[in-house]
Amino acid sequence: MDTIGYNESNVAVRLGLSDINDLQMRALPIYRKENLYRREEVDLAIDLFLLQGELTSSELYRLLSEKEQQLLKQAEVLSVDENGSGRATVSLYPSGNRLFFSDHAWPQLSQAPGTAVPWGQVMFVGTDSRWLARSTIRTPVANALDLCTGSGIHALLAATHVKQAVAVDINPRAAQCTLFNALASGCKNLEVKTGDLYDPVGDEKFDLITANPPFVPSPVNTLAYRDGGPSGEDVQRRIVAGLQKHLAPGGVAQIITEVGESNEISVADRVRGWLRDAPINLHVLKFRIFPAAVYAIGHGAGDNFNELLESVDDWASNLRQQGYSRVVAVLLTFQWSDSVNGSPWNRTDEAYPPRDNCGDIISKIFDIENKISSHRFQAELESKKFSRIAPVILNENRVLGGNLTQVSKGFLSKQPLSVEYSLDPIELDLLAALEQTVDYTTLLSVASNIGLSVSVLKNSLMSLYRKRLIEAQ
Ligand SMILES: C[S@@+](CC[C@H](N)C(=O)[O-])C[C@H]1O[C@@H](n2cnc3c(N)ncnc32)[C@H](O)[C@@H]1O
Structure with a gap:
């Protein structure tokens, strides 16, 4: 599949999408007629393995040799009718340069109307799966645990940078699917277990814990991989509560999920409650x-x-009834707090969903937050030089004919993860002054020319540094 270009970015380009996450079932006829009409090998692979289409016998033979067809039939991945036309019984999802088998994204395409999706359906590689795959901090470490593994995508990706990975799912079909993906990709350092969250791993601790749990606050209980009880918290709350026992010192846990929010209780407040008193950032x-x-x-x-x-x-x-005014799709990242840096912190940012690997950006946010909470950093500020990390794109909210409002937002250009930060007018002025590298003394004279006190200058510099818009060397 590699040789014909069946990978995440190429499939997106072939389908006319800027990101594979924009794939939509309702657009299937459009993709087929407007994008896959050349019927080259990669078009056939996309139709068969991603769009759940049927290939004619001659198309099948152009894509797969007799031997390959036999193998796929034996594995029950391919079903060929009496005319030689074939359909895949599962889909093959590209994520980066890797491929993962799982159940079809749109089971209703092959079902009678009104038929429920089977309870044991294994979750397809969806938008949330890709967001987590792209956001995971990929530091080489000893071990990783992927809870709610489904197709095993996060466990298999972790296995590329950890010595030993463990995948757990309560659905035996999902565990089988993960095992199948491990075998198909030649992965040898992954153990697959069936069970409820941490149950199958006893007291073991892990350097990396990932999870994409069933998180939907749902009045029904029809889709095991989706419904998280009426609050959406049934599974995710227990994952977070278990971090205190299972996250190794220095370890990182990342959960992609949705959390209900109201004007009274923010996402961070709710999640901090699940952590109980664990000293975790x-x-x-x-x-x-x-x-x-x-x-x-x-x-x-x-x-x-x-x-x-x-x-x-x-x-x-x-x-x-749950008291939610909105539901927020979030990436939660947890790391043990170091008592040298004071009490555990919460930080909330908003970002455009990642379009590429961005774990290092998340990791940097932790470095910055830890650094800023140490008192030494404030004292060192005066000996530093400052510059913008990259051009900053501003979304300004102007009142017609008036001044900039408080809700101006800025983010760094050309980042795989564009975190949007609110900026006040002083920060905007400082950003303009930091087009080139400038030392603290120069900034001090700029500040005094525009009537800024030293403490306001320092606070604004710290705030820009914290927002990862400037570097301090
Ligand atoms: C949203 S899917 C995520 C699948 C996959 N990790 C991904 O990102 O594509 C949630 C998965 O959690 C599993 N699950 C639900 N409750 C669980 C539990 N209590 N313990 C372990 N796995 C559970 C479901 O079977 C399903 O495979």
Whole structure:
């Protein structure tokens, strides 16, 4: 598949998408007619293994040799009818340069209308799977645990940079799927276990823990990989509570999830509650914010219009009962707090979802936050030189004819993860002055010319440094 260019970026380009995460079932006929009409080998592979399409006998033979077809049939991955036309029974999802088998993303395409998705369905490699795959901090460490592993994507990716990885899923079919993917990719340092969260690993501790749990706050319990109970917290709360016991010293845990929020209780407050008193630093990175009504409309389902409206009502009522005004798609990153740096911190940022690997950016946020919370850094500020890390893109909210408002936002250009930071007018002025590298004394004279006190200058510099918009050398 590698030789024909069946990888994440090429598949996206072939389908006319800027990111494979923009793939939509409703656009299937458009992809086929407008993007895959050349029927080259890679187009056939996309149709068969990603778009759940049927290939004619001659197309099948152009893509796969007789021997390859036989092997795939034996593995029950390919089903060929009496005319020689073939369909894949599972999909093969590209993620970066790796491929993962899992159940189809759209089981309804091969089902009678109104049939429920089978309970044991293994989760496809979806948007949230890719967000976590791209955001994982890929430091070489001794061991990793992937909870709620599904197809095993995060366990298999971890196995590339840790000595030993463990994958756990409560669904035996998911554990089998992970094992199949391990065998298909020749991975030898992955152990697959079936069971409830940490149960199969006893008291073991891990340097990296990843999870994409069932997180949807749902009034129904129909999809094992999706529904997280009415609050959405049934599984994720237990994963977070277990970190105190299972996260090794210096270790990192990353969870991609959705958390309900209200004006009274933020995501960080809610998650800190699940941590109980564990001295663990928490970074919340918000990728998408869905107002409750939008979330309910997105999840409501029915075979006719009245059923659909009733279902939307059920979803909206559930969110109301939970006290959620919105549901936020977030990446949660946890790391033990070092007592030298004071009490454990929470930090919340907003970002455009990652389009490429960005674990090092998340890791840098932890470095900065730890550094800033040590008192030495403040004292060292005066001996430093400052510069912008990269050009900063500003989203300014101006009142017509008026001044910049407080809600101006800035982010670094050309980053795989664009974290958006609110900027005040003083920070905007400082950013303009930092087009070139400038030392503290020069900044001090700029500040005094525009009437800024030393403490305001220092606070604004710290704030820009914290927002990762400037470097301090
Ligand atoms: C949202 S899917 C994620 C699959 C995969 N990790 C990914 O990112 O594509 C959630 C998975 O959690 C599993 N799961 C649900 N409850 C669990 C539990 N209590 N213990 C272990 N796994 C669980 C489901 O079977 C499902 O495979």
